[in-house]
Amino acid sequence: MAKLWGGRFEKDLTESTEDYLQSIEVDKEMVLEDIWGSQAHAIMLSKQDIISNKDLKEILHWLEKAKKDYLSGKLVLSKQDEDVHMNVEKYLIRGAGPEYGGKLHTARSRNDQVLTDAKLHIRHKILDIKKKILSLQNVFIELAEENLETPVPGYTHTQDAQPITLAYWATAYVSAFMRDLKRLDHAYANVDTNPLGSCALAGTSFPIDRRMTAKLLGFTEVHKHSLDVISSRDFIAETLCALTIHMSNLSKLAEEMVYWSTYEFGILELDDSYTAGSSIMPQKKNPCVAELTRGRTGRVYGALMQLLTMMKGIPMGYNRDLQEDKPPLWNAFDIVGKTLDVTIGMIDTMKVNEERLAELSGANFTTATELANHLVREHGLSFRECHHIVGSLVGELHRKGKNFMDFDEVDKILSGQGVKVSFDEMRNIFDPRKNIHTYKSLGSTSPREVSKMIREFKKQMDSNIRRIKSQEERIESAQKLTESIVSKVLEGKDIGGIKIK
Numbered sequence: 001m002a003k004l005w006g007g008r009f010e011k012d013l014t015e016s017t018e019d020y021l022q023s024i025e026v027d028k029e030m031v032l033e034d035i036w037g038s039q040a041h042a043i044m045l046s047k048q049d050i051i052s053n054k055d056l057k058e059i060l061h062w063l064e065k066a067k068k069d070y071l072s073g074k075l076v077l078s079k080q081d082e083d084v085h086m087n088v089e090k091y092l093i094r095g096a097g098p099e100y101g102g103k104l105h106t107a108r109s110r111n112d113q114v115l116t117d118a119k120l121h122i123r124h125k126i127l128d129i130k131k132k133i134l135s136l137q138n139v140f141i142e143l144a145e146e147n148l149e150t151p152v153p154g155y156t157h158t159q160d161a162q163p164i165t166l167a168y169w170a171t172a173y174v175s176a177f178m179r180d181l182k183r184l185d186h187a188y189a190n191v192d193t194n195p196l197g198s199c200a201l202a203g204t205s206f207p208i209d210r211r212m213t214a215k216l217l218g219f220t221e222v223h224k225h226s227l228d229v230i231s232s233r234d235f236i237a238e239t240l241c242a243l244t245i246h247m248s249n250l251s252k253l254a255e256e257m258v259y260w261s262t263y264e265f266g267i268l269e270l271d272d273s274y275t276a277g278s279s280i281m282p283q284k285k286n287p288c289v290a291e292l293t294r295g296r297t298g299r300v301y302g303a304l305m306q307l308l309t310m311m312k313g314i315p316m317g318y319n320r321d322l323q324e325d326k327p328p329l330w331n332a333f334d335i336v337g338k339t340l341d342v343t344i345g346m347i348d349t350m351k352v353n354e355e356r357l358a359e360l361s362g363a364n365f366t367t368a369t370e371l372a373n374h375l376v377r378e379h380g381l382s383f384r385e386c387h388h389i390v391g392s393l394v395g396e397l398h399r400k401g402k403n404f405m406d407f408d409e410v411d412k413i414l415s416g417q418g419v420k421v422s423f424d425e426m427r428n429i430f431d432p433r434k435n436i437h438t439y440k441s442l443g444s445t446s447p448r449e450v451s452k453m454i455r456e457f458k459k460q461m462d463s464n465i466r467r468i469k470s471q472e473e474r475i476e477s478a479q480k481l482t483e484s485i486v487s488k489v490l491e492g493k494d495i496g497g498i499k500i501k
């Protein structure tokens with residue numbers, strides 16, 4: 001069979017043209033979505049009396065067969081037929097004949113069809129990524145609950161700054177991932193609108209019902225403006241942007257895994273199953289999973305740039321450039337999904353060296369700020385004056401090779417500046433285990449504050465899980481509705497009485 005659009009052509013495409021135009025590799029992800037979209041469209045056409053019941057029955061019979069053949073590997077998309085839409089339609093026309101099969105494309109264009117397929121597919125992909133992020137959050141919450149009082153050094157400039165807790169560090173990731181989830185939710189809302197019925201760009205003179213196809217496909221609303229929806233790929237940019245920012249957070253985490261697991265830091269050991277060896281140095285255990293996470297972040301950023309560059313300067317209306325929207329998105333979904341899988345396992349299995357953490361968290365004068373705070377409260381001095389007193393104390397101790405735990409020396413130097421701090425007070429300030437309890441401000445590192453935040457995060461996680469569930473249920477029930485109508489039609493039953501609103 002010749003090209004379905006071949007009527008006005010006198011010559012065939014060259015083989016290389018055909019190859020250049022086709023999008024089979026990318027489109028094969030959307031075969032089932034293409035069939036579902038076609039079923040919904042055909043049902044709507046018949047309910048609106050645009051095609052007859054007999055037409056509908058033939059069309060649905062062959063679409064069902066296409067689905068079965070695709071799932072059993074008998075229907076393989078061919079490059080000659082350019083894309084998934086042409087492949088499925090051609091299968092239908094071959095089976096049902098042009099007098100029936102040829103009616104499916106009434107009041108439809110590949111322009112609204114490709115958007116429909118992509119949106120159905122992206123909805124499901126976003127929900128998958130969200131579920132993985134929630135699993136990773138869960139691992140961090142468990143780590144936090146077990147380590148509410150485990151002190152770790154907190155860093156600024158990758159230099160020891162102030163003692164914090166492992167729970168505080170872990171919940172910082174939970175907190176960041178909450179915003180990643182929000183961004184994905186926002187993207188989802190813009191994905192979840194029905195483009196079908198926009199046709200090529202202008203809508204149609206047929207009395208179609210776009211709300212009906214929205215219902216059959218589980219879209220929350222109709223994307224009304226046909227020219228706008230046909231031209232829009234911002235929902236893909238938004239999804240990619242959310243994935244990109246999430247990947248940058250995963251990369252930040254990966255970076256910490258890389259240097260925290262060095263011999264020099266010795267804060268944690270990654271499980272063997274998330275590392276790799278060296279072909280020459282027998283002793284090596286390299287954090288390759290974390291390194292590749294950092295490395296692949298570039299690919300996800302690249303995907304966003306690829307899409308934004310493609311979108312730039314495209315006029316209103318469908319332009320073939322838009323076919324280039326899916327490869328970067330599929331790529332990003334793939335990388336982010338796989339990165340999440342290994343990251344969940346890597347964090348879940350890593351061993352934290354508590355002794356080393358205790359040693360590091362109070363070392364290198366990390367409690368200096370708290371000493372200055374104490375002097376402000378107890379000695380009525382300004383913070384700037386106390387900063388100076390503590391700064392010169394640190395300088396002197398450092399020059400003498402001593403530290404805050406040398407209480408006699410600390411006392412001697414402070415007394416010289418007219419300041420008295422008892423040994424009991426020193427213990428409270430300089431011991432990181434005690435120090436962390438002195439924090440009071442909202443969102444600070446104290447176990448009390450962190451416990452409160454954990455409770456809030458858990459609630460937010462639960463509400464995310466509930467939202468995903470209801471979105472999945474909405475999709476499933478739309479699928480079931482379509483399937484039940486398909487079965488009725490195939491059994492020869494009348495669907496005239498069924499209200500699809």
Ligand code: ARG
Pocket residue numbers: 023083110111114318320322323324
């Ligand atoms: N393969 C195309 C894409 O992904 C489908 C739409 C083609 N539309 C057209 N008018 N040629 O964008």
